[in-house]
Amino acid sequence: MSQSLRLFNHASTPNLTFPSNPNTKQCYSYLPKPSSTYNRRFPLISIRASSSSSDLDSSSPLLVSDNGKGAVISREEEYPVAAGSIEVDSVTETELKENGFRSTRRTKLVCTIGPSTCGFDQLESLAVGGMNVARINMCHGTRDWHRQVIQLVRRLNEDKGYAVAIMMDTEGSEIHMGDLGGASSAKAEDGEIWTFSVRAFDSTLPERTINVNYDGFAEDVKVGDDLLVDGGMVRFEVIEKIGPDVKCRCTDPGLLLPRANLTFWRDGSLVRERNAMLPTISSKDWLDIDFGIAEGVDFIAISFVKSAEVIKHLKSYIAARSRDGDIAVIAKIESIDSLKNLEEIVQASDGAMVARGDLGAQIPLEQVPSAQQRIVQVCRQLNKPVIVASQLLESMIEYPTPTRAEVADVSEAVRQRADALMLSGESAMGQFPEKALAVLRSVSLRIERWWREEKRHEAMELPDIGSSFSDKISEEICSSAAKMGHMASLLSRCRPDCPIFAFTTTTSVRRRLNLQWGLIPFRLSFSDDMESNLNKTFSLLKARNLIKSGDLVIAVSDMLQSIQVMNVP
Numbered sequence: 001m002s003q004s005l006r007l008f009n010h011a012s013t014p015n016l017t018f019p020s021n022p023n024t025k026q027c028y029s030y031l032p033k034p035s036s037t038y039n040r041r042f043p044l045i046s047i048r049a050s051s052s053s054s055d056l057d058s059s060s061p062l063l064v065s066d067n068g069k070g071a072v073i074s075r076e077e078e079y080p081v082a083a084g085s086i087e088v089d090s091v092t093e094t095e096l097k098e099n100g101f102r103s104t105r106r107t108k109l110v111c112t113i114g115p116s117t118c119g120f121d122q123l124e125s126l127a128v129g130g131m132n133v134a135r136i137n138m139c140h141g142t143r144d145w146h147r148q149v150i151q152l153v154r155r156l157n158e159d160k161g162y163a164v165a166i167m168m169d170t171e172g173s174e175i176h177m178g179d180l181g182g183a184s185s186a187k188a189e190d191g192e193i194w195t196f197s198v199r200a201f202d203s204t205l206p207e208r209t210i211n212v213n214y215d216g217f218a219e220d221v222k223v224g225d226d227l228l229v230d231g232g233m234v235r236f237e238v239i240e241k242i243g244p245d246v247k248c249r250c251t252d253p254g255l256l257l258p259r260a261n262l263t264f265w266r267d268g269s270l271v272r273e274r275n276a277m278l279p280t281i282s283s284k285d286w287l288d289i290d291f292g293i294a295e296g297v298d299f300i301a302i303s304f305v306k307s308a309e310v311i312k313h314l315k316s317y318i319a320a321r322s323r324d325g326d327i328a329v330i331a332k333i334e335s336i337d338s339l340k341n342l343e344e345i346v347q348a349s350d351g352a353m354v355a356r357g358d359l360g361a362q363i364p365l366e367q368v369p370s371a372q373q374r375i376v377q378v379c380r381q382l383n384k385p386v387i388v389a390s391q392l393l394e395s396m397i398e399y400p401t402p403t404r405a406e407v408a409d410v411s412e413a414v415r416q417r418a419d420a421l422m423l424s425g426e427s428a429m430g431q432f433p434e435k436a437l438a439v440l441r442s443v444s445l446r447i448e449r450w451w452r453e454e455k456r457h458e459a460m461e462l463p464d465i466g467s468s469f470s471d472k473i474s475e476e477i478c479s480s481a482a483k484m485g486h487m488a489s490l491l492s493r494c495r496p497d498c499p500i501f502a503f504t505t506t507t508s509v510r511r512r513l514n515l516q517w518g519l520i521p522f523r524l525s526f527s528d529d530m531e532s533n534l535n536k537t538f539s540l541l542k543a544r545n546l547i548k549s550g551d552l553v554i555a556v557s558d559m560l561q562s563i564q565v566m567n568v569p
């Protein structure tokens with residue numbers, strides 16, 4: 001039987017019990033006895049495994065389990081896991097078997113799905129290549145198109161054993177161009193005169209004419225303003241206004257893409273008075289959100305968030321409408337206001353995205369890297385998953401290899417320990433979606449391996465975040481479990497130098513956990529008896545060759561408010 005060490009279990013001991021085994025490391029923190037019955041909202045097992053008890057080094061794997069951040073969720077579609085079975089992503093299982101625990105990828109990958117990747121086989125290739133979350137961007141395509149993608153991802157999960165989550169990204173109500181009358185792009189040359197118009201054109205667009213989605217556009221711009229397409233990819237100067245038409249001269253030539261974002265600048269600053277009056281969630285966005293709720297997406301990302309209020313409003317809207325209120329809301333940080341109100345926005349959200357595309361159109365480009373670093377740090381402090389997005393591998397839309405600069409950018413995001421990296425055009429409409437994904441994967445793995453080799457376990461001062469007493473206890477339990485292996489961990493937040501196995505009873509929670517750094521979600525059924533849950537988990541993992549007898553593990557359970565160190569029986 002396992003040499004089991006019970007550090008604390010209030011169910012059987014009134015206070016802290018110190019271990020009698022002299023070989024175990026003496027590094028526990030005092031855990032006060034909870035005053036009330038223990039909190040069942042967060043059944044949590046954290047198991048840290050290594051080959052022998054003397055091998056408690058920081059790079060050995062940590063397995064964690066979490067049943068979501070709220071009540072145990074049951075969906076109508078939810079089906080019990082067959083007794084004696086455990087569900088894990090088939091790609092992860094293969095990786096675990098082939099490479100062992102230590103080399104599992106910690107950084108998660110999000111792919112935007114578009115014309116290049118919307119077929120079943122293409123989606124499957126992305127899943128095989130490590131896609132954890134599929135993003136659909138409601139700026140483009142019809143709801144029917146998006147529904148089709150959602151259904152294909154579902155089928156992929158069901159038929160082939162993946163747990164790819166779906167993120168729906170709203171259009172938001174910023175100013176953008178129309179869809180170029182069906183053309184995939186248009187080239188604007190230096191000195192050319194183009195017309196930006198709010199008129200509705202019933203047939204084809206006149207030559208060098210761009211439709212603008214915002215009625216107040218022609219009133220708001222002034223002659224002399226700079227008009228930036230996509231944050232400066234193409235630049236125009238406003239030279240004349242004729243009713244609904246605004247004539248502009250191209251000053252920086254480039255490719256115009258359908259529905260590209262437009263900003264205008266006056267005397268070196270962004271003009272944003274009008275934008276401030278547009279609602280963050282437009283009426284079209286609300287329809288898309290209803291669609292997302294009806295389709296049961298896992299995440300809704302909100303564009304151009306300005307304040308925490310809109311997030312709170314959306315969260316209560318979702319809670320009232322979704323069957324189980326389990327759609328996570330991701331705040332996209334891509335405006336000056338979102339940077340100003342960053343902490344409160346992140347606090348109100350279930351996660352954030354560093355949406356560098358639009359962010360770079362609203363603040364000077366050279367400020368984007370420091371903004372990214374701050375957003376990633378704030379998210380980690382507040383324990384919210386964070387995605388770094390846009391232009392990570394932009395050149396791979398056209399070319400099969402990335403630039404050195406792009407690889408350096410991806411490395412930096414991984415090094416910052418962002419939870420996830422995202423592909424946009426590279427996977428949506430690029431020529432090499434799978435290659436781009438492979439670059440994200442291999443760069444992530446390389447940096448993560450380098451940490452292990454160099455033993456760079458970055459410890460960050462993390463503030464207490466639990467508000468309730470039992471949350472605080474959970475936090476204590478996790479950090480003391482982490483300290484035993486000289487590594488940081490309040491679960492994923494501590495970015496421990498080991499994978500974290502997350503056990504849940506719920507399919508949707510399993511998919512949502514997929515966004516978080518280092519978490520490998522499993523689904524199995526739990527009983528009320530934690531001891532037998534653990535034993536069952538061990539035997540299922542052993543049967544799948546994912547752990548073996550003798551592996552040393554630390555099991556953290558906030559169902560029992562306990563930590564146990566034991567060898568796998």
Ligand SMILES: Nc1ncnc2c1ncn2[C@@H]1O[C@H](COP(=O)(O)OP(=O)(O)O)[C@@H](O)[C@H]1O
Pocket residue numbers: 112113114115137139140141145257258259260357424425426428429
């Ligand atoms: N559902 C879709 N249908 C058609 N094209 C799409 C779709 N999703 C994305 N794209 C294409 O991929 C590009 C990059 O995607 P993304 O970065 O999400 O959007 P945007 O460039 O509008 O911010 C888009 O500009 C568009 O050309």
Ligand SMILES: C=C(OP(=O)(O)O)C(=O)O
Pocket residue numbers: 137139169170303332334354355356357358359389390424
């Ligand atoms: C991710 C972003 O948002 P979208 O692609 O919807 O513009 C961005 O602006 O970087």
Ligand SMILES: [K+]
Pocket residue numbers: 137138139169170171172303
């Ligand atoms: K969007």
Ligand SMILES: [Mg+2]
Pocket residue numbers: 303334355357358359
């Ligand atoms: Mg954006």
